[in-house]
Amino acid sequence: MPLRVLYVEDNALVREITCELLTDDGREIVAVATGEEALYAFQQSRFDIVVTDVSLPAMSGIDLVRHVKTISPSVPIIVASGYPLNLEDYRLGSKIRSIVKPFDAPQMNTLIQDLCAGLDLSDLSATSAPKSSDLAAP
Amino acid sequence: MNAVPLGDVLEAAAFALVSGRCRQAYLHDLRGGLQAIHASLELLARSAKIPGENPAVLEKGFALARRAMDGHEKSLTEVMHQITPRQESGISINLGELVGELLRFLTHEASNKSVTFRADVRPDVVVVAQTHRCRLLLLGLCVVTLDGLPPGAVIDVKVGRAQAHALIEFESDLPCPAIRNPQDLWHTVQVSLSPYELLLALAWRWVDANGGRIETAPESGTRNVLRIHYPMA
Numbered sequence: 001m002p003l004r005v006l007y008v009e010d011n012a013l014v015r016e017i018t019c020e021l022l023t024d025d026g027r028e029i030v031a032v033a034t035g036e037e038a039l040y041a042f043q044q045s046r047f048d049i050v051v052t053d054v055s056l057p058a059m060s061g062i063d064l065v066r067h068v069k070t071i072s073p074s075v076p077i078i079v080a081s082g083y084p085l086n087l088e089d090y091r092l093g094s095k096i097r098s099i100v101k102p103f104d105a106p107q108m109n110t111l112i113q114d115l116c117a118g119l120d121l122s123d124l125s126a127t128s129a130p131k132s133s134d135l136a137a138p
Numbered sequence: 139m140n141a142v143p144l145g146d147v148l149e150a151a152a153f154a155l156v157s158g159r160c161r162q163a164y165l166h167d168l169r170g171g172l173q174a175i176h177a178s179l180e181l182l183a184r185s186a187k188i189p190g191e192n193p194a195v196l197e198k199g200f201a202l203a204r205r206a207m208d209g210h211e212k213s214l215t216e217v218m219h220q221i222t223p224r225q226e227s228g229i230s231i232n233l234g235e236l237v238g239e240l241l242r243f244l245t246h247e248a249s250n251k252s253v254t255f256r257a258d259v260r261p262d263v264v265v266v267a268q269t270h271r272c273r274l275l276l277l278g279l280c281v282v283t284l285d286g287l288p289p290g291a292v293i294d295v296k297v298g299r300a301q302a303h304a305l306i307e308f309e310s311d312l313p314c315p316a317i318r319n320p321q322d323l324w325h326t327v328q329v330s331l332s333p334y335e336l337l338l339a340l341a342w343r344w345v346d347a348n349g350g351r352i353e354t355a356p357e358s359g360t361r362n363v364l365r366i367h368y369p370m371a
Contacts, residue, residue, distance in 0.1 A: 011170050017177040017202050055246030082166030101169040102176035
């Protein structure tokens with residue numbers, strides 16, 4: 001089964017291009033623009049990893065991480081930001097890494113592989129995953 | 139010795155305050171643009187390595203890279219516009235668009251503090267003003283309000299009309315300065331104005347000189363309301 005990635009980025013162009021890059025590595029990407037849409041998507045379907053921008057309108061990336069970790073404490077999360085983040089200050093839990101923009105695909109791939117190493121992807125067929133790369137909250 | 143108007147000195151101080159305070163926001167904005175360029179070029183390079191010619195894929199890659207570079211150039215221009223003080227005569231400004239742009243610019247600042255901006259703007263509110271001064275004061279008021287609020291707070295920003303005036307309203311949990319009239323802040327001999335008070339004083343001078351007025355009062359219990367009435371174009 002392909003690795004399922006929930007990707008959250010409010011900049012439409014960055015979202016579109018990064019989505020193309022990550023998809024090319026044989027993953028299934030669901031891309032959304034806001035923390036609220038991401039939380040809705042996460043509650044509706046199963047994801048192996050969440051990649052989120054820290055700066056989002058309304059719900060921030062950090063708040064999204066807190067919500068996601070409450071639902072699923074073990075899900076790996078990558079937080080992308082325009083400046084270095086000390087994630088320890090936020091006490092968000094385990095399996096969380098940060099990456100500074102601009103990052104390239106190999107950097108992101110290495111992080112995803114590190115965080116997702118050992119994940120069992122075989123039971124994903126039990127979930128009904130949205131096929132569209134854009135998923136909107138109601 | 140040349141006399142320097144006090145207003146210019148205060149405005150320069152406010153300018154330095156806002157510019158310094160927003161450096162992270164500038165950085166974040168520009169790094170977002172670089173991310174788009176970086177990723178689009180990587181995508182383009184990847185497309186070029188695909189065996190056999192595929193004009194459609196390459197064309198898409200070029201189009202994305204072009205959009206990324208155009209977007210970054212626009213961001214650079216906006217940042218330069220914010221950090222470079224300059225004299226200019228009044229021009230028509232759509233306040234709704236300006237406020238929308240400033241709040242978008244402050245997204246990451248607000249995210250960091252878990253403070254939410256809620257905007258309610260009319261699209262047809264146009265005034266004649268010096269863009270730099272207008273932007274500086276509105277951005278400054280947003281930033282110092284943001285700084286004074288606890289995590290989870292909400293700042294409501296409205297742009298609308300009230301009779302012949304444009305109305306910009308900020309409502310937040312920020313404690314209101316213990317002074318009834320912003321005009322008093324301008325004329326006070328007190329040298330320890332807070333950043334909020336300094337910007338309020340500058341806003342009063344700017345608005346008053348253009349035939350408008352400012353109201354500030356705690357309303358609805360502890361909510362602080364600042365209303366700027368400015369003549370419509």
